[in-house]
Structures are given as structure tokens and as C-alpha cells.
Amino acid sequence: AQSVAQPEDQVNVAEGNPLTVKCTYSVSGNPYLFWYVQYPNRGLQFLLKYITGDNLVKGSYGFEAEFNKSQTSFHLKKPSALVSDSALYFCAVRPDSSYKLIFGSGTRLLVRP
Amino acid sequence: DTAVSQTPKYLVTQMGNDKSIKCEQNLGHDTMYWYKQDSKKFLKIMFSYNNKELIINETVPNRFSPKSPDKAHLNLHINSLELGDSAVYFCASSPRPPGLAGGDTQYFGPGTRLTVL
Numbered sequence: 181a182q183s184v185a186q187p188e189d190q191v192n193v194a195e196g197n198p199l200t201v202k203c204t205y206s207v208s209g210n211p212y213l214f215w216y217v218q219y220p221n222r223g224l225q226f227l228l229k230y231i232t233g234d235n236l237v238k239g240s241y242g243f244e245a246e247f248n249k250s251q252t253s254f255h256l257k258k259p260s261a262l263v264s265d266s267a268l269y270f271c272a273v274r275p276d277s278s279y280k281l282i283f284g285s286g287t288r289l290l291v292r293p
Numbered sequence: 294d295t296a297v298s299q300t301p302k303y304l305v306t307q308m309g310n311d312k313s314i315k316c317e318q319n320l321g322h323d324t325m326y327w328y329k330q331d332s333k334k335f336l337k338i339m340f341s342y343n344n345k346e347l348i349i350n351e352t353v354p355n356r357f358s359p360k361s362p363d364k365a366h367l368n369l370h371i372n373s374l375e376l377g378d379s380a381v382y383f384c385a386s387s388p389r390p391p392g393l394a395g396g397d398t399q400y401f402g403p404g405t406r407l408t409v410l
Contacts, residue, residue, distance in 0.1 A: 212397055223297070223383055223401030224336075231397065268334060279349050279391045281399065283336040 182207045184273050186284035193261045194292050201256040201287045203245075203271030213254040214272040214281070215245055224270060230254060241265070261291045296320050297402035299384050305408045306374055313370045314405045316384030324348075325367035326385040326399065327359060336383070342367055343390045371407075379409045 185204045193199045205211055212231050216224040228239025235247040245256045254271060271284040297318045306312055318325065326349070327339040341349035342361040356372040371378060384402040388395035 212391075214397070216401075218334075221403075223385075223403050224399075225401070226398050229397055270336065274391055274397065276392070279341060280338050280351075281391070282338075286334045286336075 182273070182275055182278075182282055184271050184282055184284035186269075186271055186287045188287050189285075190288045190290060192290045192292065195263050196260050199258050199261045199265070199289065199291070201269050201271075201289060203254045203256065203284060204252050205254065205271075205273045206252065207273055207275040207282075208277070210276040211252075212274040212276065213245070213247060214274070215239065215243070215254075215256050216270045216272060216283075218268040218270065218286070220267075227256070227269075261289075263291045263293055265289060266291045297384055297386055297400050299382075299402040299405050301405060302403065303406050303408075305410065307410055308374055308376060310374050311370070311372045312374060312407070313368055314382055314384075314407070316367045316369070316402055318365055318384075318386040318400070318402075320386055320388075320400060321365075322386040322388050322400070323364055324387045324390050324396065325361065325364070326387075327367065327369050328383040328385065328401075330381040330383060330404070332380070340367075340369075341390075348390060374407075374409045376409050379407055381406050 214229045215227040230237045230247045238244045324343045326341045330336045340359040345361045358370045360368045381404045385399040387399045
């Protein structure tokens with residue numbers, strides 16, 4: 181079955197510290213990988229995507245993610261967290277054989293001042 | 294200037310009623326989607342249309358029927374509402390279907406919170 185796992189329900193970091201939000205996937209064929217962010221009572225916003233090419237992808241608001249094929253992972257990172265980064269983060273995968281975007285269960289990021 | 298808009302924002306209704314949620318995008322996109330987000334924040338695709346043609350039709354109760362009068366609008370009609378239909382429904386759009394240039398970035402509306410009593 182094609183799936184995405186976000187093993188942490190919540191990640192807590194102090195402002196100014198680096199953050200990592202984990203994501204692993206299971207698909208057949210080539211994966212197209214995405215991160216979206218959801219602020220309270222809002223729709224999802226696109227952060228970044230990996231389609232092909234360089235394994236390190238840079239996105240909006242200083243976020244980046246690294247595609248690791250051997251570990252089937254696509255962890256989201258930021259060198260220095262801001263309180264305003266506090267939100268719900270979704271990893272998603274689209275198998276290359278499908279139109280469908282499959283979302284993980286989401287990870288709540290809480291950045292303490 | 295809202296890119297993807299949904300109406301209503303909140304919808305409270307009784308079991309057994311029929312209701313519709315409307316979605317409009319002014320981005321000139323060809324492809325639109327409906328997602329359901331349950332109380333645990335789990336997000337799942339329901340339907341997708343490309344230029345008024347259905348391209349994704351997930352296994353959802355046939356009480357749910359999408360309608361796309363033109364490529365800028367995708368409405369969701371729900372018959373005989375049940376308690377389990379309570380969720381937030383998100384509309385989204387992309388320039389083209391996934392896999393084509395620009396098609397893999399989706400733009401989401403603000404959501405419609407449906408509560409069935």
C-alpha cells in the first residue's frame with residue numbers, strides 16, 4: 181500500500197534552534213514528495229517539493245527538505261526556528277503512476293519563545 | 294483577491310438534510326480538488342476535476358456528488374447527511390493535473406467546517 185508516515189504527533193523546539201520534522205514514505209515507482217503547512221483555521225499552504233534532481237530542496241520561509249532514497253525519507257528542516265513557524269505540517273507523496281496526493285497524519289510544530 | 298474561495302465557511306445542519314458547498318478559484322487553473330479533513334486532522338482526497346472532467350474519484354459514499362459547471366468552479370453536494378460527515382472540507386486547485394508542468398503544486402481554500410447534529 182502507498183503511504184506516508186509522520187512518526188511524531190508534535191515537535192517542540194526553542195526559538196532560534198534548528199528544527200526537524202520527520203517523514204517517511206512507501207510507494208511503488210518514483211515518488212514526488214511535498215511539504216505543506218496549515219495555520220489554525222486556514223487551508224494548507226505549499227512549502228516545497230521534490231520532483232527530481234538535487235536531493236536538497238529549498239522552499240518558502242527558510243525551510244528545506246532532503247530526499248533520501250535509501251531511507252525513503254523526506255525530512256523537513258530549518259536552521260533557526262521562529263515562533264511564527266508554529267503550525268501543523270503535512271508531508272505528502274504522489275506516486276508517479278497516480279494523480280492522487282497521499283498525505284501523512286500531520287505533525288504539530290510548537291516553537292517556544 | 295482571494296485565490297481559492299469556499300462558501301459557506303461554517304455549516305451546521307441536521308442529520309438527513311441535503312447540503313452543498315461551493316468552491317471558486319480565480320487563478321485560471323484547469324484542475325480542482327475536494328479533500329476531507331477529519332477531527333484528527335487526517336486529510337484525504339475525495340474528487341478531482343480537470344477542465345470539468347472527473348479524473349479522481351475516491352471511494353466515498355455516493356451521497357457525495359461533485360459538480361463542475363466550469364473549470365473555475367467545483368461544488369460538492371451531500372445528500373442525507375450523517376454524523377460521520379462532520380469534518381472540514383477543503384477545495385484546492387492546480388494549474389494542470391499532477392504530473393504536468395506546474396500541476397504538482399496545489400492551492401487550498403480556507404475550508405468549510407461541516408457539523409452534522
